[in-house]
Amino acid sequence: MTHATCPAGVTPALTMPRFADHWRLVSRRLRAGAIAYVPERFGLVEGLRAATAVAIMVGASLLVHQPTLSWGAFAAFWTCLADPDGPDRTRLVTMGGFVVLGTVLAPLMVLLAGCGPTTATLALFAIVASNALLSRFGAVAAQVGMLANVVVVVAIDQPLATTDPAMLGGAFLTGGVFALLLCLVIWRTHPRDSAAQNAAAIVRDLRDMTGDLHALALHGVRPDRQHRRALRATLERARVDMAMADPDLAALADAAEHILAGLIALDHAMVERARDWPGASVCAMLETLDDALSTMGRGLTRHNWAHAEVGAHVQTLRDLGRATPGLPSRVAALWADALCVASPRPHRRSSPAAMAAPIRGIAVPGHALRLAVMVTITQIVTQGLHLGFAYWATMAIVVVMQPDVMATWPRMIERVVGSMVGGGAAGLLTTVCTDAWQLVAMVFPLAAATIALRRVNYTLYVVFLTPLFVTVADLTAAHAATGYGIALARTGTNVLGSVLGLAGSLCLSSQRPGGMLARALSAAVAANLHYARLTLDATVAFDQREHARREAERASAVAEARCLSIIGAACLPRPAYRQAEALLRHLRYLAGATTIASVERGHQAC
Numbered sequence: 001m002t003h004a005t006c007p008a009g010v011t012p013a014l015t016m017p018r019f020a021d022h023w024r025l026v027s028r029r030l031r032a033g034a035i036a037y038v039p040e041r042f043g044l045v046e047g048l049r050a051a052t053a054v055a056i057m058v059g060a061s062l063l064v065h066q067p068t069l070s071w072g073a074f075a076a077f078w079t080c081l082a083d084p085d086g087p088d089r090t091r092l093v094t095m096g097g098f099v100v101l102g103t104v105l106a107p108l109m110v111l112l113a114g115c116g117p118t119t120a121t122l123a124l125f126a127i128v129a130s131n132a133l134l135s136r137f138g139a140v141a142a143q144v145g146m147l148a149n150v151v152v153v154v155a156i157d158q159p160l161a162t163t164d165p166a167m168l169g170g171a172f173l174t175g176g177v178f179a180l181l182l183c184l185v186i187w188r189t190h191p192r193d194s195a196a197q198n199a200a201a202i203v204r205d206l207r208d209m210t211g212d213l214h215a216l217a218l219h220g221v222r223p224d225r226q227h228r229r230a231l232r233a234t235l236e237r238a239r240v241d242m243a244m245a246d247p248d249l250a251a252l253a254d255a256a257e258h259i260l261a262g263l264i265a266l267d268h269a270m271v272e273r274a275r276d277w278p279g280a281s282v283c284a285m286l287e288t289l290d291d292a293l294s295t296m297g298r299g300l301t302r303h304n305w306a307h308a309e310v311g312a313h314v315q316t317l318r319d320l321g322r323a324t325p326g327l328p329s330r331v332a333a334l335w336a337d338a339l340c341v342a343s344p345r346p347h348r349r350s351s352p353a354a355m356a357a358p359i360r361g362i363a364v365p366g367h368a369l370r371l372a373v374m375v376t377i378t379q380i381v382t383q384g385l386h387l388g389f390a391y392w393a394t395m396a397i398v399v400v401m402q403p404d405v406m407a408t409w410p411r412m413i414e415r416v417v418g419s420m421v422g423g424g425a426a427g428l429l430t431t432v433c434t435d436a437w438q439l440v441a442m443v444f445p446l447a448a449a450t451i452a453l454r455r456v457n458y459t460l461y462v463v464f465l466t467p468l469f470v471t472v473a474d475l476t477a478a479h480a481a482t483g484y485g486i487a488l489a490r491t492g493t494n495v496l497g498s499v500l501g502l503a504g505s506l507c508l509s510s511q512r513p514g515g516m517l518a519r520a521l522s523a524a525v526a527a528n529l530h531y532a533r534l535t536l537d538a539t540v541a542f543d544q545r546e547h548a549r550r551e552a553e554r555a556s557a558v559a560e561a562r563c564l565s566i567i568g569a570a571c572l573p574r575p576a577y578r579q580a581e582a583l584l585r586h587l588r589y590l591a592g593a594t595t596i597a598s599v600e601r602g603h604q605a606c
Contacts, residue, residue, distance in 0.1 A: 035414060036233075036237075036457060037456065038456055040204065042453065042456050044448075046451050049080070049183060050179070051446075053076035053077070053182050055440065055444045057072040057175050057178070060072070061475075062437075068168050069171045070472060072171040072174050076179040078102065080451055081143075082098040086195070092180075094140055099176030106151050106172045107169035110160055110165045113157070113158065113159070124376055125372045128153075128398075129371070131149045132368035134148075150398055154391045196300045202252070203256075206260070207290055209228070210263065211290065214283065216270055228264065232554060236554060255339065256338075257549075261546060261598070264592055264595045265330075265595045268589075268595065269596055282328055284316075285331070289313075313339060320332050330602065334599060371398065371504075373508060375397050377504075378393050382493075389490045393496050393500065395497065396495075397497045408502050408506075412502040414462065418463045419491050422462055423466055423490065425467045426467035426487040426490075430474060430487060440475065442467075443475070446464055446471065517559070521580060521584075524555040524584070525583070526555075527556070528556065531545070532590060535598045542598070563580050
């Protein structure tokens, strides 16, 4: 392959060293391996808002010397966690539903705990399973069900002798309603914030892939193959959220799919076919695309982007396409039309299909049963052994166990790492800050960081969540117990629950990791062959081919993630694992070749 050179006087901006290049590579590989890191989703305002609610409720509990009122602080925090973002109606129904559910369940579990171990255990099993079944209604309901189960396992560990159920319920209702009013009335945020952050993450991933191809065109540096899977994960996570928030953002997700198709076609052609490209034109195309994406990224932070600026890039791409023969000409036209689709237009309406897009990966009754069994067993064992802070173990099980057994592994790793780091910080904090009001002062920044980072990365979230929970619990306990020993005991119980959650997923699930990997490989093969068949059919429209490409990429990404996980690598003999890797390489080759054929067949312009 003859590598491209940029025209004289043109700076290869995409290949200039950038300070964050190495971290971008690490971030991309984490996201490709099912560990999310999305810095665009840092929510400073959300963090400050939640910290205000929590700190006020903690301060009120201390002032009146009533530990039970601490449940107002927990309720405020959990209600902020239940905030799904998006339209106000959705937020009101979701957060309000959680407040009502928590107000009923918290005092009920305290009362049941006082009725004897048998009654409490049976009730715990039934209620945990029922809450887990809420996830059948989608990801938002799943979050509410998970938080409701957190309330359940914490409340059942509260002794009836020292806890007034009526006061506890009142405190929960007060804290939840206060947080609800703060989020929806007093301290409102733009309803498009979350979707715009998702869109910015998509733009970032597209720019990363564009930069990789620019380096390939200039210097023959082979691109990192993780970027396609990472970008696919970003697109799938963001699509429904963007469609619900705003039709312009939904159109941007569709445009990103077309841009990705062009990038994949160029990637495959340059690497696999070793074509001799018209180098200056390809460099200029990639730089123009990067400039357009950069313009969109800047505009997304202002909930708008300049149509005129994007229009100039569209015209440049069309000119480059007319001056460039072969596949690059088709790709330039595809990108120009995609940018046209992505630009804001008056009176645009999102399609009902996009608004009603199903949420994949929802839980099934089997997961609810597994979760209830593990929570119940852990509750019995920890109570029988008189293990302190038993609810830390059951709470870890609730948040670690996932409907997808393979997804439980990265969640467990992140929980353990975050708990260990956060537990050490909690021990130091409670040792250094001996005065109660000093600890109150620390609640605010801890709560702000926890909520602000909740959608950035789960490990970072747990790092701040652990000292926050320890501090609030110690501040509001009737007899506070502080210091390294107590913090480490809580951390140890948390780690124990996380490990038990993974063990329960593996042992109780009827789906073995080896079988799940085999089925994922089979689905990937079928999806890629279907994409190839549609592309060879001259009667199939471009949009149908694009839908098939998306399904093929999604299936391949799932298979790659399962194969590359530690569990996936351990469940197959070495020869079979190598065969699986070889099959995935061939599928990537097939997808690239098919995308070239699809792009070369042309598309319908906007």
